[in-house]
Amino acid sequence: MRTQIPALASLLVVAAVLCVLPFILSDYNIYLAAQVGVFFVAVLGLNILTGYTGQISIGHGAFMAIGGYTTAVMSRDHHTNLVVTMLMALAICFVVGLIVGLPALRFSGVYLALVTFALAVSIPFIPLQYSTFLGGVGGVTSSEEVSNLWIYVAAWTCSALGFVLAWLLLRGRLGRAFRAIRDSEIAAVASGVELPVYKTLAFGISAAYAGVAGSLFVLATNGFANPDEFGVFLSLELLIGAAIAGLGSLWGILAGAAFVGLLPQVSNSVPVIGHNQGRDVVFGAAVILVMLVLPDGFAGLVARLRRLARA
Amino acid sequence: MASAESSAIAGLRRRGALDAGTATVWLVLLGAAIFLLIGCLRSTAFAGYTIQGLALGSVYGSLALALVLVYRATHVINFAQGELAMLTTYIAYQLMQWGLSYWVAFAATLAIAFALGTLLQVTLIRPVQHRSVIAVVIVTVGLFILIDGIVNWIWGADFKVLQSPFGFASFDVGGVAIPHKDVWVIGVVLVSVLLVWGLFRFTKVGLGMRAAALRPAAAALVGVRVDSMLAIGWGLAAVLGAVAGLMAEPFQFSLSPTFMQPILVYAFAAAVLGGLESPAGALVGGLAIGVTLTLIVGYVPQIGAELQTPFAFAVLLLVLLVKPTGLFGRREVRRV
Numbered sequence: 001m002r003t004q005i006p007a008l009a010s011l012l013v014v015a016a017v018l019c020v021l022p023f024i025l026s027d028y029n030i031y032l033a034a035q036v037g038v039f040f041v042a043v044l045g046l047n048i049l050t051g052y053t054g055q056i057s058i059g060h061g062a063f064m065a066i067g068g069y070t071t072a073v074m075s076r077d078h079h080t081n082l083v084v085t086m087l088m089a090l091a092i093c094f095v096v097g098l099i100v101g102l103p104a105l106r107f108s109g110v111y112l113a114l115v116t117f118a119l120a121v122s123i124p125f126i127p128l129q130y131s132t133f134l135g136g137v138g139g140v141t142s143s144e145e146v147s148n149l150w151i152y153v154a155a156w157t158c159s160a161l162g163f164v165l166a167w168l169l170l171r172g173r174l175g176r177a178f179r180a181i182r183d184s185e186i187a188a189v190a191s192g193v194e195l196p197v198y199k200t201l202a203f204g205i206s207a208a209y210a211g212v213a214g215s216l217f218v219l220a221t222n223g224f225a226n227p228d229e230f231g232v233f234l235s236l237e238l239l240i241g242a243a244i245a246g247l248g249s250l251w252g253i254l255a256g257a258a259f260v261g262l263l264p265q266v267s268n269s270v271p272v273i274g275h276n277q278g279r280d281v282v283f284g285a286a287v288i289l290v291m292l293v294l295p296d297g298f299a300g301l302v303a304r305l306r307r308l309a310r311a
Numbered sequence: 312m313a314s315a316e317s318s319a320i321a322g323l324r325r326r327g328a329l330d331a332g333t334a335t336v337w338l339v340l341l342g343a344a345i346f347l348l349i350g351c352l353r354s355t356a357f358a359g360y361t362i363q364g365l366a367l368g369s370v371y372g373s374l375a376l377a378l379v380l381v382y383r384a385t386h387v388i389n390f391a392q393g394e395l396a397m398l399t400t401y402i403a404y405q406l407m408q409w410g411l412s413y414w415v416a417f418a419a420t421l422a423i424a425f426a427l428g429t430l431l432q433v434t435l436i437r438p439v440q441h442r443s444v445i446a447v448v449i450v451t452v453g454l455f456i457l458i459d460g461i462v463n464w465i466w467g468a469d470f471k472v473l474q475s476p477f478g479f480a481s482f483d484v485g486g487v488a489i490p491h492k493d494v495w496v497i498g499v500v501l502v503s504v505l506l507v508w509g510l511f512r513f514t515k516v517g518l519g520m521r522a523a524a525l526r527p528a529a530a531a532l533v534g535v536r537v538d539s540m541l542a543i544g545w546g547l548a549a550v551l552g553a554v555a556g557l558m559a560e561p562f563q564f565s566l567s568p569t570f571m572q573p574i575l576v577y578a579f580a581a582a583v584l585g586g587l588e589s590p591a592g593a594l595v596g597g598l599a600i601g602v603t604l605t606l607i608v609g610y611v612p613q614i615g616a617e618l619q620t621p622f623a624f625a626v627l628l629l630v631l632l633v634k635p636t637g638l639f640g641r642r643e644v645r646r647v
Contacts, residue, residue: 107631110444122620239452292438292450
């Protein structure tokens with residue numbers, strides 16, 4: 001318990017800062033901070049799957065798409081309360097995640113990466129084919145628009161709840177089973193971990209997080225869901241976020257989410273290189289640089305600093 | 312005793328003794344070939360689709376082969392392979408803008424691609440290589456985004472046209488119009504693949520590369536420079552990627568910064584279909600995907616252009632569920 005005091009203190013500080021931020025920031029910056037919150041939820045979910053259970057996924061943008069479209073369609077067709085649509089997104093993505101987890105029982109490593117990548121590539125084509133229900137190229141617009149402050153509060157409430165939930169889940173029996181699977185599947189089975197149950201469960205939980213994030217993501221873009229915003233790039237961004245946060249640790253997620261949430265926006269107007277290109281050049285170079293300098297992401301950096309402080 | 316027996320069985324497997332799975336794969340492929348042949352003989356439209364599919368498929372196959380080369384050497388997927396191919400195609404475009412003829416630019420581009428691939432491996436991949444698979448994957452993803460940005464910065468996002476010497480004329484074989492372009496593309500890919508195969512099979516460098524990929528530690532002990540071999544492997548992969556990029560351009564009719572992305576996706580599918588470890592599998596996988604998609608788009612309007620990617624992946628998923636290591640992959644035996 002003693003060792004957890006600094007961790008708890010830093011959590012309280014972060015929470016306090018997040019509570020104060022909306023009173024200080026301008027409307028646009030609140031929007032950016034809300035984006036970070038959205039990515040926080042998604043990266044947290046991906047970390048449960050990739051970091052703790054060792055199942056790599058390059059398809060989490062697909063779950064975000066499902067969550068986002070759930071919110072947009074329910075709001076458009078039934079004027080459902082937005083919080084209810086988020087819960088729906090959570091439930092639907094949990095189930096879809098369980099289903100996607102089934103083939104994962106047979107694949108591992110690179111094959112799983114490619115299967116999930118296939119999912120990420122395929123999903124944006126679905127709305128194009130079923131355009132009467134899912135809006136086609138034009139997308140779906142929800143019936144309600146919410147303010148940036150609303151998104152901010154929603155995103156960070158979800159982040160806080162998700163973080164506490166993840167912490168509670170991962171410190172107990174479930175987390176031990178997940179880590180056992182990550183370290184060695186065969187050894188895990190030999191110690192009585194039911195591989196099918198826990199692997200699909202990891203996919204389900206992780207997808208549920210991504211679903212909520214997707215729903216928030218759509219609300220943050222004026223309640224507008226279209227295929228372009230859920231392309232492969234989004235899935236790659238999530239993976240980058242998780243790697244920069246540090247896989248298998250909850251302490252770097254804020255940094256990972258801030259990296260993918262803020263850097264593309266902030267670096268939008270780089271001198272010399274220009275508008276969009278500047279974003280890609282800076283983002284790509286930063287990703288490579290961080291991976292070269294910080295092998296275990298920010299969580300690894302925190303652990304190293306803590307060791308230094310103790311010594 | 313038991314271990315001696317199992318190693319004998321493993322030895323048989325390695326020498327390519329047919330087990331039931333491999334036999335089924337060959338039967339299925341033979342069946343598909345016969346189906347295509349009969350189709351081509353009976354209908355000229357079918358023959359046209361098939362040939363176009365083969366040409367597209369050989370492009371997918373050569374990029375898939377590039378992925379397989381990298382995978383065999385380092386057990387990672389290079390997500391930037393397609394963007395690297397796109398970059399080298401732009402370099403060819405630039406060389407031709409400066410007045411070089413197509414084939415001179417072609418050769419120069421391949422040389423530049425080799426240097427570029429080697430350089431990237433040495434500077435960016437080698438430092439993270441021994442860390443974890445995911446670290447390497449993230450670096451290649453970063454490279455993907457970086458190359459995209461750089462190409463957009465230098466050449467802009469608008470379409471460019473590469474003056475390919477293949478023209479728009481076509482041969483007439485028994486009423487079937489076969490565009491010169493398709494024949495050239497298949498030929499060029501075939502020649503480059505054969506050259507790479509020959510390099511691996513008959514030269515000392517090739518032997519060293521195979522050794523470095525299979526047993527890095529043992530190879531290092533007998534004096535193979537494993538690190539240099541891996542760098543050369545990346546260079547060769549970049550060369551095959553450049554061939555894929557240059558040959559893909561005539562099908563897209565123009566050059567844009569995103570033109571390799573769909574091709575990369577199909578190349579992934581082809582590589583996985585072939586078993587990721589198998590160069591021949593990658594080529595067969597590429598051809599299979601090219602032909603299947605062209606026929607599907609041609610004959611099944613319900614699937615059409617919109618759903619062809621999801622369809623390709625549904626098929627891929629089915630194949631993998633039946634045979635998780637792909638068509639030509641070997642099951643890995645792991646010690647705990």
